[in-house]
Amino acid sequence: MTATSAKGQGIEYADTASEAYRAALRVIESVEPRIAEATRKELDDQRHSLKLIASENYASPAVLLTMGTWFSDKYAEGTVGHRFYAACQNVDTVEALAAEHARELFGASYAYAQPHSGIDANLVAYWAILATRVETPGLAELGSKHINDLSEADWESLRAKLGNQKLMGMSLDTGGHLTHGFRPNISGKMFHQRQYGTNPETGFIDYDAVAAAVREFKPLILVAGYSAYPRRVNFAKMREIADEVGATFMVDMAHFAGLVAGKVFTGDEDPVPHAHVVTTTTHKSLRGPRGGLVLATEEYAPAVDKGCPMVLGGPLSHVMAAKAVALAEARQPEFRTYAQAVADNAQSLADGFVKRDASLVTGGTDNHLVLLDVTSFGLTGRQAESALLDSGIVTNRNAIPADPNGAWYTSGIRFGTPALTTRGFGADEFDRVAELVVEVLSNTQPAAGPNGPSKAKYTLADGTADRVRAAAAELLEANPLYPGLTL
Numbered sequence: 001m002t003a004t005s006a007k008g009q010g011i012e013y014a015d016t017a018s019e020a021y022r023a024a025l026r027v028i029e030s031v032e033p034r035i036a037e038a039t040r041k042e043l044d045d046q047r048h049s050l051k052l053i054a055s056e057n058y059a060s061p062a063v064l065l066t067m068g069t070w071f072s073d074k075y076a077e078g079t080v081g082h083r084f085y086a087a088c089q090n091v092d093t094v095e096a097l098a099a100e101h102a103r104e105l106f107g108a109s110y111a112y113a114q115p116h117s118g119i120d121a122n123l124v125a126y127w128a129i130l131a132t133r134v135e136t137p138g139l140a141e142l143g144s145k146h147i148n149d150l151s152e153a154d155w156e157s158l159r160a161k162l163g164n165q166k167l168m169g170m171s172l173d174t175g176g177h178l179t180h181g182f183r184p185n186i187s188g189k190m191f192h193q194r195q196y197g198t199n200p201e202t203g204f205i206d207y208d209a210v211a212a213a214v215r216e217f218k219p220l221i222l223v224a225g226y227s228a229y230p231r232r233v234n235f236a237k238m239r240e241i242a243d244e245v246g247a248t249f250m251v252d253m254a255h256f257a258g259l260v261a262g263k264v265f266t267g268d269e270d271p272v273p274h275a276h277v278v279t280t281t282t283h284k285s286l287r288g289p290r291g292g293l294v295l296a297t298e299e300y301a302p303a304v305d306k307g308c309p310m311v312l313g314g315p316l317s318h319v320m321a322a323k324a325v326a327l328a329e330a331r332q333p334e335f336r337t338y339a340q341a342v343a344d345n346a347q348s349l350a351d352g353f354v355k356r357d358a359s360l361v362t363g364g365t366d367n368h369l370v371l372l373d374v375t376s377f378g379l380t381g382r383q384a385e386s387a388l389l390d391s392g393i394v395t396n397r398n399a400i401p402a403d404p405n406g407a408w409y410t411s412g413i414r415f416g417t418p419a420l421t422t423r424g425f426g427a428d429e430f431d432r433v434a435e436l437v438v439e440v441l442s443n444t445q446p447a448a449g450p451n452g453p454s455k456a457k458y459t460l461a462d463g464t465a466d467r468v469r470a471a472a473a474e475l476l477e478a479n480p481l482y483p484g485l486t487l
């Protein structure tokens, strides 16, 4: 087992995990062989490609196996010890353990393990903040009244009041997330929204500009966090800005929760001591199952705890169980080694691009992701994404600040190091990855379109994809995914 791999991904688990998966696939095969086949193929595809999507990872067999149980069959609306269904004693155990591990890992006073995703976690947080902060009969009572008991007058009052609440988060094109007040998302509809961006020259957050915008707009909620900003955030400073106008400070740490858990982000860079409410997903750098979590101070905890039925339906108890397992893994000392390697590897990847004259948003990184501006290669993000995929390199196209190609074609490619670090890649391997990416992009040309160069079509010089695939295969074979696991 490498120093950075999760417990359960090492060779000592391989025989047991292999037996478990072989048995599971035989059972699936007896009902729908095409699903068994697709499942085998997915592992094969993941094993044989360079996975650089910043929001993906490889969970341990322990986490994955935990999801395939009869907890999936149980309804458990409500919260620990207070369910709307009978016979939830084992779900209570699971949910309480997931919350306990989350509290201990992040040093939070309260944790809520039910959100099915990051978007759900953010919606739970928004409604809990409204329920806690806004003094109308309808909203104030959401924290204590069952949703079915709200009268039509309560709802009318709630809707009227919602129309007057304000939310400010980071704009999508500078690295924020849809749910941080992007106008077409419900977060940009249920609130009056305004967004802060980054300095157009440097690409960094300009805290004075954020403070000025917050002073002017006076949001009820100030959101920090990102999905494509390659730098750390000073959460102590953001909290001061929020406090100046009495805003609730919320941080969505979905992307970098693993770096918080692994103590790479500490002090002013750790959101938990500074924010009133922190949300996250559990499947990105945290390396758990696909799902969400909310952490909150005591003030917000009672309202967050009513996430179901306020926002959520039946909890996914099998996923909460897997969250508990993943959080237990993240509390092991190896996880700190892993998290530090994620950050070091991102540095190496960024340095590898810079020394080969590729242009990066902000000029580099100090977290787990790198945002490459592919306009210097004469390409759109879409062309670059496709050419890289042809060569066995899996990334996603992403807008860059003030993107000339818009959100569909984009001008950027986002790279992240969490997944390949789990496989055991180190600084040298990530430098080689940068070399291979530059090789692909330097050999890609936009194809001609009806009105000039196409934004989608491209040609890749003969032999490039095969050459890069072969080089990638060497790296992948030296750092196998789930070593020893055979189906």
Ligand code: DSN
Binding pocket: 054, 055, 118, 177, 227
């Ligand atoms: N889809 C996630 C990401 O890739 O960053 C965010 O929701």
